[in-house]
Amino acid sequence: MKKLDVVLGLQWGDEGKGKVVDVLAGSYPVIARFQGGPNAGHSIHFEGKTFVLRSIPSGVFRKDTINIIGNGVVLDPVTFREECENIRAAGIDIHSRLVVAKKAHLILPTHRMLDAAQEAAKGASKIGSTLKGIGPTYTDKIARNGLRVGDILTPDFRRRYESLREKHFEMLRQLNYSCDVAEMEAAWFDAIEYLKTFKLVSAEYFTDECLRDDKTILAEGAQGSMLDIDYGSYPFVTSSNTVCAGACTGLGLAPRRVGSVYGIFKAYCTRVGSGPFPTELFDATGEELRRKGYEFGAVTGRPRRTGWLDLVALKYTVMINGVTNLIMMKSDVLDDFDTVKAAVEYEVDGKRTAEVPFDTYAEITPVYKEFKGWKADITSATSEDQLPAAFKDYIKFIEDYLGVPVTILSVGPDRNQTIFR
Ligand code: GDP
Ligand code: IMO
Numbered sequence: 001m002k003k004l005d006v007v008l009g010l011q012w013g014d015e016g017k018g019k020v021v022d023v024l025a026g027s028y029p030v031i032a033r034f035q036g037g038p039n040a041g042h043s044i045h046f047e048g049k050t051f052v053l054r055s056i057p058s059g060v061f062r063k064d065t066i067n068i069i070g071n072g073v074v075l076d077p078v079t080f081r082e083e084c085e086n087i088r089a090a091g092i093d094i095h096s097r098l099v100v101a102k103k104a105h106l107i108l109p110t111h112r113m114l115d116a117a118q119e120a121a122k123g124a125s126k127i128g129s130t131l132k133g134i135g136p137t138y139t140d141k142i143a144r145n146g147l148r149v150g151d152i153l154t155p156d157f158r159r160r161y162e163s164l165r166e167k168h169f170e171m172l173r174q175l176n177y178s179c180d181v182a183e184m185e186a187a188w189f190d191a192i193e194y195l196k197t198f199k200l201v202s203a204e205y206f207t208d209e210c211l212r213d214d215k216t217i218l219a220e221g222a223q224g225s226m227l228d229i230d231y232g233s234y235p236f237v238t239s240s241n242t243v244c245a246g247a248c249t250g251l252g253l254a255p256r257r258v259g260s261v262y263g264i265f266k267a268y269c270t271r272v273g274s275g276p277f278p279t280e281l282f283d284a285t286g287e288e289l290r291r292k293g294y295e296f297g298a299v300t301g302r303p304r305r306t307g308w309l310d311l312v313a314l315k316y317t318v319m320i321n322g323v324t325n326l327i328m329m330k331s332d333v334l335d336d337f338d339t340v341k342a343a344v345e346y347e348v349d350g351k352r353t354a355e356v357p358f359d360t361y362a363e364i365t366p367v368y369k370e371f372k373g374w375k376a377d378i379t380s381a382t383s384e385d386q387l388p389a390a391f392k393d394y395i396k397f398i399e400d401y402l403g404v405p406v407t408i409l410s411v412g413p414d415r416n417q418t419i420f421r
């Protein structure tokens with residue numbers, strides 16, 4: 001029987017998952033998103049075109065792929081509709097390529113307002129949320145108040161919506177947040193009608209049938225493992241399980257059906273929003289990484305924080321996810337650097353450690369290993385033998401440190417700038 005392979009981000013998100021899934025989708029008949037929602041922004045470049053996907057799996061641009069929005073996802077019908085219309089404008093019949101899980105939870109207009117109100121109430125300790133309503137929607141799911149995609153087909157949907165909205169209004173009043181929901185609500189209900197035009201499925205039966213029909217599924221993670229609700233730098237995390245185990249709960253597939261786990265990382269690090277980032281650079285080098293890597297949020301446009309590769313954090317996320325293959329992205333961004341660094345240990349309270357500490361607020365001083373820069377343009381390399389020796393040394397060290405092979409290298413944003421090793 002075929003397996004569920006998983007692609008996920010090993011850092012703080014924006015590793016390049018969209019690009020990799022689009023590339024791999026050429027050899028997978030089914031692509032599935034299993035968690036997160038429109039807080040994600042997955043960029044894809046091919047044939048001179050650029051798309052940024054939010055909730056729709058990055059397999060939609062490959063003909064003959066089925067794309068699933070799984071039950072672990074939280075769906076904003078308005079963003080979903082905008083996304084679909086963008087894809088349709090590119091001449092793609094999205095309805096024939098996409099199915100949506102009935103058990104996925106809906107993001108209401110008031111969830112977005114609650115996100116804004118709750119962030120504002122946190123003041124200086126804010127998470128730096130994308131404010132798409134992710135946290136409040138998962139809160140309602142866990143508190144057993146949520147509305148699900150399948151509910152839109154039931155006759156009392158409007159009444160249930162209004163009842164949840166009233167609960168939210170009460171919470172917003174307590175937070176002194178004034179709002180006018182009428183306009184957003186009209187657009188939301190229009191988008192609900194649009195959502196009804198898609199095939200709504202029981203994802204657990206659907207995915208089981210795919211595997212039994214000999215169709216391998218590629219699960220596409222959103223965010224990154226360091227933003228996982230359980231294993232990330234809590235509370236500076238997102239509200240879902242971004243790790244491999246999330247693919248099982250988010251698609252209704254048993255753990256024994258997981259095959260390869262592709263862990264994606266950038267050759268350096270970035271983070272958007274608040275929270276610890278031990279290797280963060282506040283100097284000209286950090287600025288250069290941001291400029292060369294064009295490190296600005298695909299969703300919010302916020303400048304991303306930048307820093308050197310953190311192998312301590314990476315080893316931790318490789319462990320949690322059971323990564324079988326590593327995919328290294330954006331190495332080309334380091335092409336001009338004289339020296340490249342990677343953290344191999346942390347110093348915490350005067351002691352060295354190779355583990356990520358429990359204390360999110362711990363003062364961490366990274367211990368670096370330095371590498372000679374390769375000082376060569378690798379963006380047009382198409383095979384291993386065209387890569388500079390110093391770059392191969394950097395990869396070799398990473399593989400040895402993590403104990404997992406790097407099997408794919410990305411040397412530019414385009415679909416074709418990909419080297420299989
Ligand atoms: P995702 O959220 O993990 O899908 O990543 P994003 O799309 O948010 O951010 C990754 C950015 O890096 C996008 O703008 C990609 O087009 C770009 N990108 C992906 N791979 C590479 C690469 O190998 N080199 C360069 N220079 N850019 C890349
Ligand atoms: P992709 O899938 C990077 C970050 C936010 C914030 C925290 C919580 O494109 O890699 P939320 O909106 O979930 O309440 O925000 O998580 N964050 C991301 N950072 N990439 C993402 O997605 C992110 N999704 C959320 O910046 O710090």
Ligand code: MG
Binds near residue numbers: 013015040042
């Ligand atoms: Mg992104």
